[in-house]
Amino acid sequence: MAVKLFDLGFMPWKDTQLVYHALAKLGIEALVVQRTRECYVSLGLFNTPQELDLEYMRSHGIPYFRREIGGGIVLLDSEQLFYHVIVHRDSAHTPVKTDSFYRKFLAPVIATYKELGLEARYKPANDLVVGERKISGNGAGLIGECKVLSGSILFDFNRELMARVLRLPNEVFRARAKELMEERLTTLREQLGSFSASEVKRILIENFESLFGSLEKAELTPEIEREMRRLEKKYLSPEWLNMPGRGVNGRELKIAEGCYLVFAPVGEVEIIAERREGELAWVRATINGARMSKLEESLTGESASYEKILNILRESLEYSPSVEEAARVIAGGN
Amino acid sequence: MELKAEQVLKVKEYEFPLDRLYYKGRNAHLWVKREGETALIGIDAFLAESAGYLNYLSITAEKLEKGEAFANVESAKFVSKLYSPVSGEILEINQEVIENPRLINESPYEAWIVRVKLASEDELKQEDLLSDREKLTAWIEEEIARLEEE
Known part of the structure; x- marks a missing residue:
């Protein structure tokens, strides 16, 4: 059966997360590409809200989500193109080894950067870098019976806000974190000046088609919508959001691999x-x-x-x- | 207790002490070992090696259902699930391993994850729990071949 393509345009912030969780729970193999106009924070499964400056976020209307997959804390907004790959864990095209999984499903993303003129390469565990600067971060995991890769292409990135939403030990730490993000992260805008977001998306989809074969265009069905709403209750519940994680982690902040x-x-x-x-x-x-x-x-x-x-x-x-x-x-x- | 060499099966670089059973179902790669009235559950050497360094581990169930997920584990920013080889009640969680999951990479057969009270004596008599040298060798060789194909 062909892998489906959900080209969803702009979506409400929480739906950008709920949709790939729902597809995975329903066992639908897919590539999802989407954006959101809102700004929010996404926590990896082992992150906890204690790692965030919740007071600042509340006062600035920045919500957060705790996804069921790995990776760290990310700030997501309208200046990013999200991609999610959902594949059955037992499919012939799904690698067993995590490293092989990342290499296989990040290859179309690397090819996209290359077509845009950037020498992007894979840096284990799952960063994509241009030179030594991270240009795309990714997280992954098993949801239901599907393996999921979730990442974004950074058109632009608000480092100041990223350093602000984190609960950090002091202001010296925060300032250095921001400096390091300036130094170690980069974006399409910084690398290319101007580009067309729709062209980036077109190239990305085309490169995934080279990997999967022709993708079957699909829309959200009532079944998927129902699953998203069911999951919304779980993922936005205090029990889920406050589930124990790796503990308060003001002590180590990962900037890039x-x-x-x-x-x-x-x-x-x-x-x-x-x-x-x-x-x-x-x-x-x-x-x-x-x-x-x-x-x-x-x-x-x-x-x-x-x-x-x-x-x-x-x-x-x-x-x-x-x-x-x-x-x-x-x-x-x- | 130290096992004699003949009590440890070696398949390529992976070792499998034969004083316990290995859960083949769902390609879970967990071991279960009877200890008195209880049983210990942990991760086998194949998974401990192929997953890479384990960074985080959390137990997500109070009761174990055979074949159902009971824990989340993260390595290389990938969150996997551990599927229980038996049904039963969790009596104890190895906090040392929760705090430092890399103990599993270093010593998979010492670093047990949970101690359980088995739902019944039959739990350890299931066909997908292997201790037979030939069956275990065939399964692990299959698994190694899958990795090598990648």
């Missing part, structure tokens, strides 16, 4: 470190607001290894269990 900003307090000392490709590229250490230049110098440029960081922290700080915890946070499992 290989680039993290971490916050590690040790008593009155606060360390903010940028971990980039396994090295500490930037460090800000303060005690009661005063810079600790010597500690910053010792850590900057060091490899993000737990043992090395622990040794440096032990030389500069009075030992306590929180020193070990700080070293673990800064090293990030290395």
Whole structure:
């Protein structure tokens, strides 16, 4: 049976999420392309609302959704084209290995960037980059009996707002997060200047057709609509939104694959470190607001290894269990 | 208790201690091991290796239904589900593994996920729970072939 194409134009914000969940629950293999005029935040399944500045979001009318698939927190708005691939987990065209799944279904997206003149490439786990700058983020997972890939093509991106909706440890952290997003993320507008959104969509669909064969144009049926409304009750319920996740995560913010900003307090000392490709590229250490230049110098440029960081922290700080915890946070499992 | 070499099946690089059963249904790749009046459930070496580093794990059910999802697990930004090999009641969740799911990658047969009270004695007598060397080898070889095709 042919994979269906749902070219849905602009949709209300929550429907942009509900539609691919509904199709997956109903076992309908499809490519969905769509946009929204509204701005909202989408959390990965293991994120929690505690990671968001809910007061700011409420006062600015920015809602949030907790999707059933993976990936991190994303800010979505009218300057993005969303794509969702829904395939049966047991279909012959569905890879078993996660890496193969991403490579296969991100290939049409890469081809789209290439046709637009950008040398995009896949960076595991699931980023698409131009040079070293992320141009598309993706999340995926199993919903019902279908594997789902969800991502977006960034026409433009509001980094200031992205840094604002997150609940972050302090303003130094927030400012650095924004700087890093400027440096590590890019968009079609920044790369191309001008482009046609409808042309981008046309190329994207064409490239997915090269992968799947001819896609069968489809519209939302009453059955799909019913499923969306049924799921809306679940996904917007306090039980779902507040389900336990990985916990409050003001301590590590992922900017792009290989680039993290971490916050590690040790008593009155606060360390903010940028971990980039396994090295500490930037460090800000303060005690009661005063810079600790010597500690910053010792850590900057060091490899993000737990043992090395622990040794440096032990030389500069009075030992306590929180020193070990700080070293673990800064090293990030290395 | 350390098993002797002949009590561990090796299929290519994957090891399968034969003191437990392996759930083939839904290609779940979970093991179940009787321990007194209860049973432990965990992830086998094939899944632990092919999924990559597990970042998050959460238990989503209080009661297990055979073949139904009871946990979410995330690796490489992909959320998968774990399908229960048996029906029963969850008695205990291994919090150490919930806090650090990478223990499963490091040591899949030590890092159990839940301890259960089986719904009945027949739970461990199902055909899709394998402990037979030949059947287990055939299944894992099939699974390896699927991966290699990709």
